[in-house]
Amino acid sequence: MSELRGVAGRILFREGQESDLDAIAEVEAESYSSAGAGLSPALFAAPVDTLSHVALSDDRLVGHVLLTRVEGPDRALALAPLAILPSWRDMQIGTELVRRALARSRDDGWRSVFVIGQPDYYCRFGFKSGLADPAISPWQGPRLLALELVAGALEGWAGPLTFPESYEAVVRATLPKSAGH
Numbered sequence: 507m508s509e510l511r512g513v514a515g516r517i518l519f520r521e522g523q524e525s526d527l528d529a530i531a532e533v534e535a536e537s538y539s540s541a542g543a544g545l546s547p548a549l550f551a552a553p554v555d556t557l558s559h560v561a562l563s564d565d566r567l568v569g570h571v572l573l574t575r576v577e578g579p580d581r582a583l584a585l586a587p588l589a590i591l592p593s594w595r596d597m598q599i600g601t602e603l604v605r606r607a608l609a610r611s612r613d614d615g616w617r618s619v620f621v622i623g624q625p626d627y628y629c630r631f632g633f634k635s636g637l638a639d640p641a642i643s644p645w646q647g648p649r650l651l652a653l654e655l656v657a658g659a660l661e662g663w664a665g666p667l668t669f670p671e672s673y674e675a676v677v678r679a680t681l682p683k684s685a686g687h
Protein backbone atom coordinates (compact mmCIF):
# COMPACT_ATOMS: atom_id res chain seq x y z
CA MET A 507 0.00 0.00 0.00
CA SER A 508 1.31 3.43 -0.90
CA GLU A 509 2.45 5.92 1.77
CA LEU A 510 -0.03 8.81 2.11
CA ARG A 511 0.50 12.19 3.67
CA GLY A 512 -1.87 13.78 6.20
CA VAL A 513 -5.59 13.14 6.16
CA ALA A 514 -5.57 10.87 3.13
CA GLY A 515 -3.47 8.42 5.16
CA ARG A 516 -6.50 7.86 7.40
CA ILE A 517 -8.91 7.32 4.53
CA LEU A 518 -10.10 3.89 3.50
CA PHE A 519 -10.02 3.27 -0.25
CA ARG A 520 -11.92 0.39 -1.78
CA GLU A 521 -13.85 -0.63 -4.88
CA GLY A 522 -17.30 0.85 -5.21
CA GLN A 523 -20.34 -1.37 -4.84
CA GLU A 524 -24.03 -1.07 -5.59
CA SER A 525 -24.88 -0.19 -1.98
CA ASP A 526 -22.69 2.94 -2.34
CA LEU A 527 -24.87 4.44 -5.07
CA ASP A 528 -26.95 6.75 -2.86
CA ALA A 529 -23.83 8.15 -1.15
CA ILE A 530 -22.11 8.52 -4.52
CA ALA A 531 -25.10 10.45 -5.86
CA GLU A 532 -24.83 12.79 -2.85
CA VAL A 533 -21.15 13.48 -3.53
CA GLU A 534 -22.00 14.23 -7.15
CA ALA A 535 -24.86 16.50 -6.17
CA GLU A 536 -22.39 18.50 -4.03
CA SER A 537 -19.88 18.67 -6.88
CA TYR A 538 -21.90 19.35 -10.02
CA SER A 539 -24.86 21.31 -11.27
CA SER A 540 -28.24 19.68 -10.68
CA ALA A 541 -28.02 18.16 -14.17
CA GLY A 542 -24.96 16.30 -12.95
CA ALA A 543 -26.49 14.61 -9.93
CA GLY A 544 -27.00 10.87 -10.29
CA LEU A 545 -24.51 10.51 -13.13
CA SER A 546 -22.74 7.48 -11.73
CA PRO A 547 -25.94 5.56 -11.06
CA ALA A 548 -26.86 6.20 -14.73
CA LEU A 549 -23.50 4.87 -15.89
CA PHE A 550 -23.66 1.88 -13.54
CA ALA A 551 -27.04 1.02 -15.04
CA ALA A 552 -25.82 1.34 -18.63
CA PRO A 553 -24.90 -1.84 -20.48
CA VAL A 554 -21.15 -1.11 -20.42
CA ASP A 555 -18.27 -2.26 -18.22
CA THR A 556 -17.53 0.05 -15.32
CA LEU A 557 -14.92 0.12 -12.59
CA SER A 558 -15.36 2.31 -9.55
CA HIS A 559 -13.39 3.26 -6.45
CA VAL A 560 -14.57 5.12 -3.36
CA ALA A 561 -12.88 6.88 -0.43
CA LEU A 562 -14.35 6.63 3.06
CA SER A 563 -13.68 8.50 6.27
CA ASP A 564 -15.01 6.38 9.11
CA ASP A 565 -18.10 5.12 7.29
CA ARG A 566 -18.78 8.27 5.33
CA LEU A 567 -18.24 8.22 1.59
CA VAL A 568 -16.19 11.33 0.77
CA GLY A 569 -15.00 10.67 -2.78
CA HIS A 570 -15.59 8.59 -5.83
CA VAL A 571 -14.18 7.83 -9.27
CA LEU A 572 -15.68 5.85 -12.13
CA LEU A 573 -14.18 4.38 -15.28
CA THR A 574 -16.37 3.19 -18.13
CA ARG A 575 -15.61 1.23 -21.29
CA VAL A 576 -15.26 3.37 -24.40
CA GLU A 577 -15.47 2.30 -28.06
CA GLY A 578 -12.21 3.01 -29.87
CA PRO A 579 -8.83 1.45 -29.21
CA ASP A 580 -8.70 -2.10 -27.87
CA ARG A 581 -9.68 -2.33 -24.15
CA ALA A 582 -10.01 1.42 -23.53
CA LEU A 583 -11.76 3.19 -20.65
CA ALA A 584 -13.04 6.72 -20.05
CA LEU A 585 -12.62 8.34 -16.63
CA ALA A 586 -15.51 10.37 -15.12
CA PRO A 587 -16.92 11.39 -12.88
CA LEU A 588 -14.27 12.10 -10.27
CA ALA A 589 -15.70 13.95 -7.29
CA ILE A 590 -14.59 14.69 -3.74
CA LEU A 591 -16.85 16.30 -1.12
CA PRO A 592 -15.91 20.01 -0.91
CA SER A 593 -14.67 19.86 2.70
CA TRP A 594 -12.37 16.95 1.82
CA ARG A 595 -10.60 18.51 -1.15
CA ASP A 596 -6.88 19.28 -1.51
CA MET A 597 -5.94 16.36 0.72
CA GLN A 598 -4.67 14.11 -2.08
CA ILE A 599 -7.82 11.98 -1.92
CA GLY A 600 -8.67 12.50 -5.62
CA THR A 601 -5.08 11.74 -6.61
CA GLU A 602 -5.02 8.53 -4.60
CA LEU A 603 -8.44 7.41 -5.86
CA VAL A 604 -7.37 7.88 -9.48
CA ARG A 605 -4.01 6.15 -8.89
CA ARG A 606 -5.74 3.14 -7.38
CA ALA A 607 -8.41 2.99 -10.08
CA LEU A 608 -5.75 3.15 -12.81
CA ALA A 609 -3.68 0.40 -11.15
CA ARG A 610 -6.75 -1.80 -10.91
CA SER A 611 -7.65 -1.11 -14.53
CA ARG A 612 -4.15 -2.17 -15.61
CA ASP A 613 -4.38 -5.34 -13.49
CA ASP A 614 -7.73 -6.13 -15.11
CA GLY A 615 -6.22 -5.98 -18.60
CA TRP A 616 -7.38 -2.55 -19.72
CA ARG A 617 -4.85 -0.92 -22.06
CA SER A 618 -5.62 2.81 -22.15
CA VAL A 619 -7.75 5.48 -20.49
CA PHE A 620 -9.25 8.69 -21.92
CA VAL A 621 -10.51 11.68 -19.97
CA ILE A 622 -12.02 15.02 -20.94
CA GLY A 623 -10.52 17.17 -18.24
CA GLN A 624 -8.16 19.76 -16.92
CA PRO A 625 -4.63 18.96 -18.23
CA ASP A 626 -3.06 20.62 -15.15
CA TYR A 627 -4.75 18.08 -12.90
CA TYR A 628 -4.53 14.94 -15.00
CA CYS A 629 -0.89 15.34 -16.09
CA ARG A 630 0.18 14.03 -12.65
CA PHE A 631 -1.04 10.60 -13.71
CA GLY A 632 0.68 10.77 -17.12
CA PHE A 633 -2.37 11.80 -19.20
CA LYS A 634 -1.34 13.67 -22.36
CA SER A 635 -3.37 15.43 -24.98
CA GLY A 636 -0.94 14.36 -27.74
CA LEU A 637 -1.81 10.71 -27.14
CA ALA A 638 -5.48 11.52 -27.82
CA ASP A 639 -4.81 13.54 -30.99
CA PRO A 640 -5.57 10.64 -33.38
CA ALA A 641 -9.03 10.20 -31.83
CA ILE A 642 -11.94 11.33 -33.99
CA SER A 643 -14.32 12.82 -31.42
CA PRO A 644 -16.56 15.84 -30.93
CA TRP A 645 -14.51 16.41 -27.74
CA GLN A 646 -11.23 16.66 -29.66
CA GLY A 647 -9.02 19.47 -28.31
CA PRO A 648 -6.52 20.22 -25.55
CA ARG A 649 -8.84 18.83 -22.85
CA LEU A 650 -9.16 15.41 -24.47
CA LEU A 651 -6.37 13.46 -22.79
CA ALA A 652 -5.17 9.87 -22.91
CA LEU A 653 -2.96 7.57 -20.87
CA GLU A 654 -1.41 4.26 -21.92
CA LEU A 655 -1.76 1.65 -19.18
CA VAL A 656 0.31 -0.67 -21.34
CA ALA A 657 3.31 0.94 -23.06
CA GLY A 658 2.57 1.51 -26.74
CA ALA A 659 -1.15 0.69 -26.36
CA LEU A 660 -2.17 3.68 -28.51
CA GLU A 661 0.77 3.52 -30.93
CA GLY A 662 -0.47 3.55 -34.50
CA TRP A 663 -4.11 3.81 -33.43
CA ALA A 664 -6.38 6.39 -35.06
CA GLY A 665 -10.14 6.40 -35.43
CA PRO A 666 -13.48 7.21 -33.84
CA LEU A 667 -13.66 7.38 -30.06
CA THR A 668 -17.22 6.91 -28.85
CA PHE A 669 -18.16 7.51 -25.25
CA PRO A 670 -21.26 5.89 -23.75
CA GLU A 671 -24.21 8.27 -23.94
CA SER A 672 -24.38 8.58 -20.14
CA TYR A 673 -20.70 9.51 -20.05
CA GLU A 674 -21.33 12.38 -22.44
CA ALA A 675 -24.01 13.54 -20.00
CA VAL A 676 -21.33 13.50 -17.27
CA VAL A 677 -19.04 15.69 -19.32
CA ARG A 678 -21.78 18.11 -20.33
CA ALA A 679 -22.84 18.47 -16.70
CA THR A 680 -19.31 19.05 -15.42
CA LEU A 681 -18.08 21.48 -18.07
CA PRO A 682 -19.96 24.65 -17.10
CA LYS A 683 -19.53 24.54 -13.34
CA SER A 684 -16.54 22.35 -12.60
CA ALA A 685 -13.02 23.71 -12.67
CA GLY A 686 -11.85 20.09 -12.85
CA HIS A 687 -12.96 19.66 -16.45
Ligand SMILES: CC(C)(COP(=O)(O)OP(=O)(O)OC[C@H]1O[C@@H](n2cnc3c(N)ncnc32)[C@H](O)[C@@H]1OP(=O)(O)O)[C@@H](O)C(=O)NCCC(=O)NCCS
Nearest residue numbers: 588589590595596597598599600601624626627684685686
Ligand atom coordinates in the same frame (compact mmCIF):
# COMPACT_ATOMS: atom_id res chain seq x y z
C1 LIG B 1 -10.98 18.08 -8.98
C2 LIG B 1 -11.11 17.25 -7.71
C3 LIG B 1 -11.62 15.85 -8.02
C4 LIG B 1 -9.71 17.16 -7.07
O1 LIG B 1 -9.77 16.29 -5.96
P1 LIG B 1 -8.88 16.57 -4.66
O2 LIG B 1 -8.95 15.39 -3.78
O3 LIG B 1 -9.27 17.88 -4.08
O4 LIG B 1 -7.45 16.71 -5.34
P2 LIG B 1 -6.07 16.27 -4.70
O5 LIG B 1 -6.03 16.66 -3.26
O6 LIG B 1 -5.74 14.88 -5.03
O7 LIG B 1 -5.08 17.15 -5.54
C5 LIG B 1 -4.92 18.45 -5.17
C6 LIG B 1 -4.06 19.07 -6.23
O8 LIG B 1 -4.84 19.20 -7.43
C7 LIG B 1 -4.87 20.55 -7.81
N1 LIG B 1 -6.20 20.77 -8.35
C8 LIG B 1 -7.38 20.63 -7.73
N2 LIG B 1 -8.39 20.93 -8.57
C9 LIG B 1 -7.81 21.26 -9.74
C10 LIG B 1 -8.31 21.68 -10.98
N3 LIG B 1 -9.60 21.83 -11.18
N4 LIG B 1 -7.42 21.93 -11.97
C11 LIG B 1 -6.10 21.79 -11.78
N5 LIG B 1 -5.55 21.39 -10.62
C12 LIG B 1 -6.42 21.15 -9.60
C13 LIG B 1 -4.60 21.31 -6.53
O9 LIG B 1 -4.06 22.56 -6.82
C14 LIG B 1 -3.57 20.42 -5.83
O10 LIG B 1 -2.28 20.59 -6.39
P3 LIG B 1 -0.94 20.06 -5.62
O11 LIG B 1 -1.02 18.57 -5.43
O12 LIG B 1 0.16 20.45 -6.57
O13 LIG B 1 -0.94 20.80 -4.32
C15 LIG B 1 -12.06 17.94 -6.66
O14 LIG B 1 -11.67 19.27 -6.51
C16 LIG B 1 -13.55 17.91 -7.07
O15 LIG B 1 -14.28 16.99 -6.70
N6 LIG B 1 -14.00 18.93 -7.84
C17 LIG B 1 -15.40 19.01 -8.29
C18 LIG B 1 -15.73 17.97 -9.34
C19 LIG B 1 -14.74 18.00 -10.48
O16 LIG B 1 -14.38 19.05 -10.99
N7 LIG B 1 -14.27 16.79 -10.86
C20 LIG B 1 -13.24 16.62 -11.84
C21 LIG B 1 -13.73 16.33 -13.14
S1 LIG B 1 -15.05 15.22 -13.30
